[in-house]
Amino acid sequence: MTDATIEVDGLHKRYGAATALRGMTFTARPGRVTGFVGPNGAGKSTTMRIILGLHRADAGRALVGGRPYRSLRHPLRHLGALLDASALHPARSGRNHLVWLAQSQGLGRSRVDEVLAQVGLESAARRAAGGYSLGMRQRLGIAAALLADPPVVMLDEPFNGMDPEGIVWLRDFLRALAGRQRAVLVSSHLMTELQGMADQVVVVGRGRVIADCAVADLIASASGDRLRVRTSATSLAAAALTSTGAQVTETDQDLLSVRGLPVERAVSVLAAAGVPFSELAPHRATLEEAYFDLTRDAVDYRSGASS
Numbered sequence: 381m382t383d384a385t386i387e388v389d390g391l392h393k394r395y396g397a398a399t400a401l402r403g404m405t406f407t408a409r410p411g412r413v414t415g416f417v418g419p420n421g422a423g424k425s426t427t428m429r430i431i432l433g434l435h436r437a438d439a440g441r442a443l444v445g446g447r448p449y450r451s452l453r454h455p456l457r458h459l460g461a462l463l464d465a466s467a468l469h470p471a472r473s474g475r476n477h478l479v480w481l482a483q484s485q486g487l488g489r490s491r492v493d494e495v496l497a498q499v500g501l502e503s504a505a506r507r508a509a510g511g512y513s514l515g516m517r518q519r520l521g522i523a524a525a526l527l528a529d530p531p532v533v534m535l536d537e538p539f540n541g542m543d544p545e546g547i548v549w550l551r552d553f554l555r556a557l558a559g560r561q562r563a564v565l566v567s568s569h570l571m572t573e574l575q576g577m578a579d580q581v582v583v584v585g586r587g588r589v590i591a592d593c594a595v596a597d598l599i600a601s602a603s604g605d606r607l608r609v610r611t612s613a614t615s616l617a618a619a620a621l622t623s624t625g626a627q628v629t630e631t632d633q634d635l636l637s638v639r640g641l642p643v644e645r646a647v648s649v650l651a652a653a654g655v656p657f658s659e660l661a662p663h664r665a666t667l668e669e670a671y672f673d674l675t676r677d678a679v680d681y682r683s684g685a686s687s
């Protein structure tokens with residue numbers, strides 16, 4: 381077990397009558413961005429709070445670098461976390477917020493200016509944090525998480541409130557952290573936010589893991605053996621392709637999705653039938669399509685889950 385690991389093993393948690401976690405299990409590894417995705421109420425925040433020792437699990441365990449967070453002598457040096465970007469003193473400047481945090485953790489002031497530069501908040505650093513936009517507060521929260529340069533970084537919904545430029549910035553930033561062998565765990569509602577950024581994705585629903593796999597594998601399996609065919613003669617094309625035994629679906633005006641036919645064969649079938657087309661290529665699924673495929677497969681489990 382390296383320092384740069386979060387290990388969540390069989391977590392169960394109830395809040396009164398509500399069951400939040402039912403055996404949540406996964407590992408976030410060094411050098412990887414692990415996306416933690418699922419619908420509202422799936423148990424993402426509860427899991428993160430248990431990792432941070434803020435809530436106690438009814439069963440199971442959560443370890444940071446092989447140890448419970450609460451047993452760590454200097455926790456910020458092991459795990460930097462952003463759970464709630466609004467948890468700051470509104471009258472205090474962003475910079476003073478970080479100075480106060482650094483001092484409380486026995487860290488030097490010089491780190492404060494480094495992290496402010498890293499998150500692009502230098503120009504606003506001396507303004508009262510209460511006047512920050514949500515995106516700026518997220519940046520300040522990320523700066524706080526990075527103060528002690530920890531091997532593990534955990535961010536709950538960091539894309540919330542970010543403008544498109546902020547989203548691109550955050551994606552690159554988290555990739556760079558993983559490039560420095562940090563373990564990065566990022567929760568999100570949206571697969572689109574994680575596209576092109578996460579290496580691994582843990583999809584959760586109703587308090588447990590539905591899928592835990594490499595993003596590349598997930599996209600490859602969701603892409604399947606489908607082709608995209610763009611043609612103005614959809615009926616003719618569909619007839620020619622269907623005659624080979626392929627399954628053809630019209631997905632948009634002028635666009636067919638074809639299953640069960642290699643590209644070269646599709647080209648020759650359309651050419652032989654004299655059907656014009658402007659595009660013919662293997663379909664590459666988006667992470668969002670892959671997510672919907674996955675959760676569709678999990679529908680029986682979801683509606684059947686009664687405990």
Ligand SMILES: Nc1ncnc2c1ncn2[C@@H]1O[C@H](COP(=O)(O)OP(=O)(O)OP(=O)(O)O)[C@@H](O)[C@H]1O
Pocket residue numbers: 395398399400418419420421422423424425426427569
């Ligand atoms: N403090 C609490 N008291 C009672 N119920 C809670 C508490 N915290 C969470 N829950 C319940 O536990 C379940 C899991 O909630 P949690 O916030 O962990 O999900 P989430 O995946 O983070 O959701 P979201 O995406 O909406 O933030 C939900 O049913 C929620 O209502």
